[in-house]
Amino acid sequence: MRFGFGVEVGVGVGEQLKGFFPIILLTALWTLPSFRKVQIAASERVQRCTRARRRSSRVDSACAKMARYVTNLASMFIRRLHTIPQRCRLKHLVSDTPKALSRGPMPSGTRSLTTNQWMLAVAACALVTHWIFNRWEPTDIPTLFILLLLAPAAASTLLIQHHGVTYGVALTFFTYHASLLSSITVYRISPFHPLARYPGPLLAKVTRWYLTFIAVGGRQHVVTRRLFEQYGDAVRIQFRDASVLQTMMGPKGMPKGLMWQVRSLEAASPALIGLRDNAEHARRQRPWNRAFSTAALKNYEPALIKRVSQFVRLLEEQKHVDFAHCAHLFTFDFMSDALFGGGSEVMQDDDKDGEVHLTHRDFTSLNTFPRSDVSQVIFRSNRGVARLMKASSTKDLFYWLNNEDGSEEEDLPKGLVAADSGLAMIAGSDTTARTLSTIVYCLLAHPETYVRLQTEVDQFYPPEGDSLDPKHHTSMPYLEAVIFIPEWTSVRAPTWSLHRDARNFAQPDAFLSERWLAPEDRDTTAPAGPEGVHNTRAFVPFSCGPWNCVGKNLAMVEMKVVLTHMLQRLRLRFEEGFDCVA
Ligand code: HEM
Numbered sequence: 001m002r003f004g005f006g007v008e009v010g011v012g013v014g015e016q017l018k019g020f021f022p023i024i025l026l027t028a029l030w031t032l033p034s035f036r037k038v039q040i041a042a043s044e045r046v047q048r049c050t051r052a053r054r055r056s057s058r059v060d061s062a063c064a065k066m067a068r069y070v071t072n073l074a075s076m077f078i079r080r081l082h083t084i085p086q087r088c089r090l091k092h093l094v095s096d097t098p099k100a101l102s103r104g105p106m107p108s109g110t111r112s113l114t115t116n117q118w119m120l121a122v123a124a125c126a127l128v129t130h131w132i133f134n135r136w137e138p139t140d141i142p143t144l145f146i147l148l149l150l151a152p153a154a155a156s157t158l159l160i161q162h163h164g165v166t167y168g169v170a171l172t173f174f175t176y177h178a179s180l181l182s183s184i185t186v187y188r189i190s191p192f193h194p195l196a197r198y199p200g201p202l203l204a205k206v207t208r209w210y211l212t213f214i215a216v217g218g219r220q221h222v223v224t225r226r227l228f229e230q231y232g233d234a235v236r237i238q239f240r241d242a243s244v245l246q247t248m249m250g251p252k253g254m255p256k257g258l259m260w261q262v263r264s265l266e267a268a269s270p271a272l273i274g275l276r277d278n279a280e281h282a283r284r285q286r287p288w289n290r291a292f293s294t295a296a297l298k299n300y301e302p303a304l305i306k307r308v309s310q311f312v313r314l315l316e317e318q319k320h321v322d323f324a325h326c327a328h329l330f331t332f333d334f335m336s337d338a339l340f341g342g343g344s345e346v347m348q349d350d351d352k353d354g355e356v357h358l359t360h361r362d363f364t365s366l367n368t369f370p371r372s373d374v375s376q377v378i379f380r381s382n383r384g385v386a387r388l389m390k391a392s393s394t395k396d397l398f399y400w401l402n403n404e405d406g407s408e409e410e411d412l413p414k415g416l417v418a419a420d421s422g423l424a425m426i427a428g429s430d431t432t433a434r435t436l437s438t439i440v441y442c443l444l445a446h447p448e449t450y451v452r453l454q455t456e457v458d459q460f461y462p463p464e465g466d467s468l469d470p471k472h473h474t475s476m477p478y479l480e481a482v483i484f485i486p487e488w489t490s491v492r493a494p495t496w497s498l499h500r501d502a503r504n505f506a507q508p509d510a511f512l513s514e515r516w517l518a519p520e521d522r523d524t525t526a527p528a529g530p531e532g533v534h535n536t537r538a539f540v541p542f543s544c545g546p547w548n549c550v551g552k553n554l555a556m557v558e559m560k561v562v563l564t565h566m567l568q569r570l571r572l573r574f575e576e577g578f579d580c581v582a
Pocket residue numbers: 272273274285288423424425427428429431432435489490491492541542543546547548549550551552554555
């Protein structure tokens with residue numbers, strides 16, 4: 001159910017009218033000037049016809065009849081419009097009636113609207129526009145263009161006649177948009193809004209720019225958590241309650257929100273993550289599932305081993321290193337290999353084309369300015385196009401996305417393959433780099449955990465052991481426990497709040513890897529072992545339900561290999577003077 005201004009149109013009728021409304025609105029706005037023109041033209045035609053009839057007996061009487069009919073219709077319409085100011089007894093009239101009109105069949109006493117009344121009419125149109133937005137939530141550019149620009153532009157034509165172009169246009173646009181914004185604001189904070197019973201800061205109720213502003217500063221997770229503490233588990237459209245996760249995101253959960261459509265990398269060619277239709281999503285997800293099946297994961301291992309060795313060598317060569325930057329270079333090179341079978345050498349050449357920065361910026365912009373051009377940039381880069389031209393030498397991710405295995409009856413259009421490739425680069429590199437950096441940061445900030453993990457790595461991968469071979473990973477519970485520390489993962493803020501909720505995890509802000517171990521594996525000498533609540537249902541760093549992370553298994557293998565190899569070969573520590581606030 002929706003609350004809107006004006007009359008609630010029944011769903012069936014409303015749906016049918018959908019799309020026609022802007023046209024109806026525009027027609028209404030255009031009617032006034034255009035009917036006058038019709039009327040002038042028609043009355044002239046009548047006069048011409050009458051003169052012609054006098055001159056010739058072969059006059060087109062049908063034409064004259066038609067012209068009279070149109071004239072009468074126009075007169076009727078204008079009479080109705082013009083009786084409003086008469087009734088209001090307004091002193092100040094805009095008398096712009098052309099001569100032809102006053103001479104024509106216009107009824108005596110007909111007058112035009114005053115400027116004030118015209119502004120009122122414009123404000124009323126803005127309310128109708130608000131109702132349209134509220135009812136159908138249009139997001140497509142043509143409709144937005146019509147509603148936000150064309151409608152006020154059309155409305156301004158009458159004022160222009162009396163006030164000049166600049167003043168007429170400025171006044172109409174100001175009246176229209178100020179009325180629209182005021183109407184939206186009042187509605188959003190009113191008790192009629194469907195979310196009225198969910199508390200939250202006033203600004204958050206009024207506009208999403210509130211969150212955007214906070215996200216730009218990189219503190220969205222902290223502010224959201226504070227809001228949950230202040231207002232409770234439901235703060236204006238965000239929930240911090242593990243029990244609603246399945247209802248929201250489970251197989252029978254809600255469809256993805258509208259923002260995903262806008263977030264979609266290319267509106268016309270949406271990537272997997274931007275699909276809101278369940279059936280379409282399931283269809284497009286099939287190649288991804290094949291690409292990350294247990295058997296297919298083996299295909300990425302040679303690239304992973306090569307890139308992890310190169311990454312650790314890069315760290316070894318430098319005494320002081322910006323770990324987060326290097327991690328981004330590493331994951332970018334690896335994803336490029338895994339996706340296109342190679343082509344990127346940013347670990348060697350650094351990010352000279354700015355692509356790594358672009359993916360990083362793009363991921364950050366998900367919470368700020370959601371449109372993105374990165375998929376096209378990535379795809380149009382030499383390696384994307386080159387890979388499209390040649391048959392695959394390895395079963396890279398593109399092999400599956402481009403249906404080179406022939407499993408799907410129909411190939412996906414190249415625009416969609418490009419969009420999914422861009423998504424793979426962003427979702428597969430930035431996430432893993434950030435998680436890896438966070439793990440290393442936490443290890444360095446908590447030496448006791450570092451020592452414990454080092455002991456486990458030394459046990460399974462002694463100096464002469466092959467630390468690039470993931471065969472022991474399943475016997476290394478501490479490695480997994482460390483990776484599962486839910487700190488700073490680049491997931492949505494409510495997830496961060498869920499993970500940091502003391503009702504889900506004891507000592508939620510503490511870096512306690514022990515909590516992820518079975519009781520028998522826990523080190524009894526470790527400080528402050530986690531006692532109490534441990535709600536794994538509330539733990540969703542890779543999201544949950546049908547839209548969860550398809551790349552989870554690849555990410556886990558990647559992080560485990562790089563961590564074991566790093567810990568076997570390197571002794572990491574914070575740089576002198578590093579401000580560790582963990
Ligand atoms: C530690 C690393 C990673 C984390 C924490 C992570 C997290 C997530 C999360 C939370 C989502 C759900 C987004 C949402 O709907 O709100 C997601 C989706 C996705 N992730 Fe990951 N991810 C990681 C690594 C990867 C990797 C390596 C890939 C490989 C390409 C990948 C590919 C994807 C894709 C394609 C989706 C969209 C799935 C869909 O909409 O059906 N991710 N990821």
